[in-house]
Amino acid sequence: MARARQLLDAVRPGGPPRGLVADLAAVVGRDHVRWTAGDVAPFGHDATPLFSGRPDVVVFPGSTAEVAEVLRIASAAGVPVVPRGAGSNLSAGTVPLRGGVVLVLTRLDRVLEVSRDELLVVAQAGATTAEVAAAAGEQGLLFAPDPGSRTVSTVGGNVATCAGGLRGLKYGVTRNYVLGLEVVLPTGEIIRTGGRLWKDVAGYDLTRLLTGSEGTLGVITEVTLALLPMPATASTGVAYFDDLATASRAVSAVLGAGVVPATLEFLDATCIAAVEDFAHLGLRTDAGALLLFGDDGEPDVVARNLARMGELCTAEGALDVTLAREVAESEALLSARRCTLPALSRVDSLLVLEDVTVPRPRLPEMVDRIADVARRHDLTVGTFGHAGDGNLHPTAVLDVHDEAAVGRTHAAFAEIFAAAIDLDGTITGEHGVGAAKLPYLRARLGDDQLALLRRIKTAFDPAGILNPGKLGS
Amino acid sequence: MTPALPEPVEGPEPEGRGIFPAELLDRCISCGFCLPACPTYALTKEEKSSPRGRIGLMRMLETGELDEDDPTLQHEASFCLGCRACEPVCPAGVQYGQLLEHWRDHQWRGVHVPPVAAALREAVEHPKLIETAGRLVPHGRTEASPVGAAEDRTERASLMLGCFERGLFPRVSRAALALRPELECPSDQGCCGALHAHNGDSATGVALAEALGERLPGTIVTTAGGCAGHLAHVLGDRVQELSVYLAAHPRDEPLGEVLVDGRRARVGLQDSCHLRNGLGVWEEPRALVAEVADYVEVPGAASCCGSAGSYSLLRPRDSRRVLAPKLDAIEALDLDLLVTVNPGCQRQLVTGLRRRRSRTRVLSLAELLVLARGGPPPRRRSWRLRRGGANDEPGELAAHLNDRPAPDDPGAAGAGPA
Numbered sequence: 001m002a003r004a005r006q007l008l009d010a011v012r013p014g015g016p017p018r019g020l021v022a023d024l025a026a027v028v029g030r031d032h033v034r035w036t037a038g039d040v041a042p043f044g045h046d047a048t049p050l051f052s053g054r055p056d057v058v059v060f061p062g063s064t065a066e067v068a069e070v071l072r073i074a075s076a077a078g079v080p081v082v083p084r085g086a087g088s089n090l091s092a093g094t095v096p097l098r099g100g101v102v103l104v105l106t107r108l109d110r111v112l113e114v115s116r117d118e119l120l121v122v123a124q125a126g127a128t129t130a131e132v133a134a135a136a137g138e139q140g141l142l143f144a145p146d147p148g149s150r151t152v153s154t155v156g157g158n159v160a161t162c163a164g165g166l167r168g169l170k171y172g173v174t175r176n177y178v179l180g181l182e183v184v185l186p187t188g189e190i191i192r193t194g195g196r197l198w199k200d201v202a203g204y205d206l207t208r209l210l211t212g213s214e215g216t217l218g219v220i221t222e223v224t225l226a227l228l229p230m231p232a233t234a235s236t237g238v239a240y241f242d243d244l245a246t247a248s249r250a251v252s253a254v255l256g257a258g259v260v261p262a263t264l265e266f267l268d269a270t271c272i273a274a275v276e277d278f279a280h281l282g283l284r285t286d287a288g289a290l291l292l293f294g295d296d297g298e299p300d301v302v303a304r305n306l307a308r309m310g311e312l313c314t315a316e317g318a319l320d321v322t323l324a325r326e327v328a329e330s331e332a333l334l335s336a337r338r339c340t341l342p343a344l345s346r347v348d349s350l351l352v353l354e355d356v357t358v359p360r361p362r363l364p365e366m367v368d369r370i371a372d373v374a375r376r377h378d379l380t381v382g383t384f385g386h387a388g389d390g391n392l393h394p395t396a397v398l399d400v401h402d403e404a405a406v407g408r409t410h411a412a413f414a415e416i417f418a419a420a421i422d423l424d425g426t427i428t429g430e431h432g433v434g435a436a437k438l439p440y441l442r443a444r445l446g447d448d449q450l451a452l453l454r455r456i457k458t459a460f461d462p463a464g465i466l467n468p469g470k471l472g473s
Numbered sequence: 474m475t476p477a478l479p480e481p482v483e484g485p486e487p488e489g490r491g492i493f494p495a496e497l498l499d500r501c502i503s504c505g506f507c508l509p510a511c512p513t514y515a516l517t518k519e520e521k522s523s524p525r526g527r528i529g530l531m532r533m534l535e536t537g538e539l540d541e542d543d544p545t546l547q548h549e550a551s552f553c554l555g556c557r558a559c560e561p562v563c564p565a566g567v568q569y570g571q572l573l574e575h576w577r578d579h580q581w582r583g584v585h586v587p588p589v590a591a592a593l594r595e596a597v598e599h600p601k602l603i604e605t606a607g608r609l610v611p612h613g614r615t616e617a618s619p620v621g622a623a624e625d626r627t628e629r630a631s632l633m634l635g636c637f638e639r640g641l642f643p644r645v646s647r648a649a650l651a652l653r654p655e656l657e658c659p660s661d662q663g664c665c666g667a668l669h670a671h672n673g674d675s676a677t678g679v680a681l682a683e684a685l686g687e688r689l690p691g692t693i694v695t696t697a698g699g700c701a702g703h704l705a706h707v708l709g710d711r712v713q714e715l716s717v718y719l720a721a722h723p724r725d726e727p728l729g730e731v732l733v734d735g736r737r738a739r740v741g742l743q744d745s746c747h748l749r750n751g752l753g754v755w756e757e758p759r760a761l762v763a764e765v766a767d768y769v770e771v772p773g774a775a776s777c778c779g780s781a782g783s784y785s786l787l788r789p790r791d792s793r794r795v796l797a798p799k800l801d802a803i804e805a806l807d808l809d810l811l812v813t814v815n816p817g818c819q820r821q822l823v824t825g826l827r828r829r830r831s832r833t834r835v836l837s838l839a840e841l842l843v844l845a846r847g848g849p850p851p852r853r854r855s856w857r858l859r860r861g862g863a864n865d866e867p868g869e870l871a872a873h874l875n876d877r878p879a880p881d882d883p884g885a886a887g888a889g890p891a
Contacts, residue, residue, distance in 0.1 A: 038543040
């Protein structure tokens with residue numbers, strides 16, 4: 001019965017074009033193609049609320065050659081292809097808006113090589129970020145980018161979105177570590193950009209272009225990433241403030257004093273309460289804001305920097321400053337911070353999260369503007385983010401069934417994007433444009449740059465099959 | 474300029490069918506933090522076999538986009554172990570165990586219930602049947618009030634007899650009573666209902682738990698983590714797993730020590746999923762083991778062993794696939810003993826380790842503590858316990874340990890019990 005259903009599904013009107021499933025199965029094997037309604041349904045959305053699509057077919061290729069063959073078949077059939085890692089995307093970048101094939105890279109999950117001599121790691125795209133970092137760690141090396149979803153997200157997805165994380169201030173983001181890529185073009189050619197070289201200016205820097213291209217130019221199948229020696233130690237401290245604006249001024253004070261910490265994160269009261277409810281770390285839920293500061297390196301330097309940051313926070317009016325006593329305590333604080341977004345789901349059923357980023361000196365101003373917008377639209381907005389990077393995650397928390405509140409949320413975020421651009425900032429710092437922020441891209445880039453983006457997209461993907469409705473569309 | 478925000482592709486979700494309470498389903502934001510914790514996702518790397526994917530399927534069942542006949546829904550409803558490892562790692566606090574119960578209540582209603590699950594549910598539903606079965610094996614039991622008169626004591630406590638434990642491992646309840654004679658243990662107890670709750674009949678599950686709660690006086694102590702999880706969900710704080718009860722009621726006497734060949738035994742522990750993930754109990758049993766032996770943390774001790782209540786009977790092949798890496802981890806540590814806190818885990822590990830002819834033997838926490846006090850020793854010659862000569866049931870406790878050679882073991886003659 002089930003089998004008959006599957007066969008019926010395969011030829012149902014509106015389903016995958018006849019023959020497509022068979023062609024794909026011939027490439028990747030029958031066990032690695034899905035086309036029944038229930039099997040493809042989980043690939044209709046990612047971690048972005050309010051966006052969903054319905055893929056016709058889902059394929060799990062087991063090699064770069066299979067990825068290339070899948071893309072050739074899709075090109076010939078004119079079927080959209082959406083590359084996907086772990087589906088932790090926060091800008092609807094992996095939602096198959098126009099159906100077609102979702103190409104999942106999780107079977108390509110091996111860390112191929114860690115080289116101590118060359119300070120690099122080579123991994124297949126579907127390995128998780130945490131796995132890559134652990135493999136490097138075993139050799140005493142650090143993979144610095146650490147996005148919040150590192151235990152889930154694939155390293156290929158991190159490169160495709162140029163993911164950020166908690167260490168951006170001192171170490172930069174994913175793009176600063178990508179040395180080389182193996183990429184399958186939508187037309188089926190396999191290219192290798194960059195390589196194991198720190199210096200290489202032969203040709204346009206396609207490695208950088210593809211990093212953050214959000215699966216619209218090519219499918220990343222293998223990455224070569226730079227590593228650093230593992231810092232001897234790391235530690236964190238916590239300072240509490242009356243409100244986020246005061247905490248923001250403390251951030252300016254820390255950076256103004258010449259300290260460049262590895263981590264400088266803040267949370268407002270709404271976020272503190274949600275995180276504490278999950279992690280039970282004994283955070284002060286009566287404070288208006290929390291600033292998490294941390295550094296890594298030689299023990300004496302770390303101790304000195306932490307003490308200095310604590311003093312600066314106190315001078316800026318911190319209610320309370322505590323330093324972690326041991327590494328485990330620091331780790332627990334950082335883990336809890338990574339969980340802020342999902343923890344906010346304890347407050348209400350719909351979270352609409354944004355990712356605006358402003359120059360660091362404008363941070364207090366941006367924080368105030370967000371609070372003002374939230375007040376005017378009668379919304380609960382929890383704000384957290386990478387204060388040291390000027391990267392904010394204002395998150396509206398509301399009832400998913402309250403259509404009026406959903407409407408107010410859309411209006412509020414339109415204003416928040418406009419405010420960020422007004423303060424010389426950007427609409428997204430690390431989550432990507434995807435489908436969610438595409439309508440705002442013109443305001444950020446202008447017509448000429450947007451047109452150039454489209455020409456680049458056409459050069460890579462003349463048939464327009466790769467992740468349509470996203471960047472370059 | 475404020476451009477219009479894109480409209481959702483598929484507008485607000487239609488009214489649900491009422492299969493799931495909205496507040497449970499709405500909690501999940503699809504962040505995927507649960508994926509690394511899910512044993513079935515580890516096996517398949519398939520989204521639909523992860524908690525996030527399954528919640529997606531539940532949502533489509535709720536909205537009617539998929540119906541209960543969908544083969545993926547049918548498969549995933551039974552492929553899920555129900556171990557709830559996704560719950561402690563979920564920052565959003567999704568109550569996956571509750572969602573799964575609602576799902577199976579609907580998916581497995583009427584004739585759709587897997588025959589094995591139906592048979593099990595039927596078997597434990599009749600107190601008389603269990604009681605009769607219980608009379609055939611010497612599990613622990615007491616008359617109405619075993620130690621002193623009940624009215625003398627301000628705080629009564631009773632020992633719950635798990636349906637399967639009393640049949641498969643009757644010595645566990647006897648060990649528990651040997652440790653704590655104050656426990657009352659009537660032999661005519663019914664089932665706690667966990668089996669029903671996890672197999673598509675949560676209403677009966679609740680009713681049975683409530684009936685058991687009325688039957689047993691005072692604090693209900695159980696040696697079965699799975700029963701503890703379900704009972705506590707219905708009855709609340711009255712229910713305590715044995716290690717929690719022992720920690721809350723300490724005594725001024727040494728716990729003793731378990732020795733092997735004159736040294737402290739190397740002992741690992743396998744968590745009970747519902748005890749750890751549902752009730753947050755995992756430190757207490759470890760602390761007790763560490764007091765009487767050299768405690769060794771088995772990597773992955775917190776992950777499901779594949780027994781998962783009725784799972785090992787419903788899906789024996791998948792159950793063994795889940796178990797295999799765990800057996801590897803246990804064998805790599807060359808443990809003397811492995812402690813379990815749930816009869817299902819005990820059966821699963823006894824069977825698995827015996828099949829591999831491992832020297833590591835499996836026993837319950839209660840039995841380990843009796844051994845430490847100088848209770849009956851296992852039967853192997855190499856076991857030299859410091860105290861333990863004088864007991865009235867020689868070799869009894871070890872009778873079900875996996876120290877019997879496998880029947881097809883060519884070296885069985887030499888390795889058998891002394």
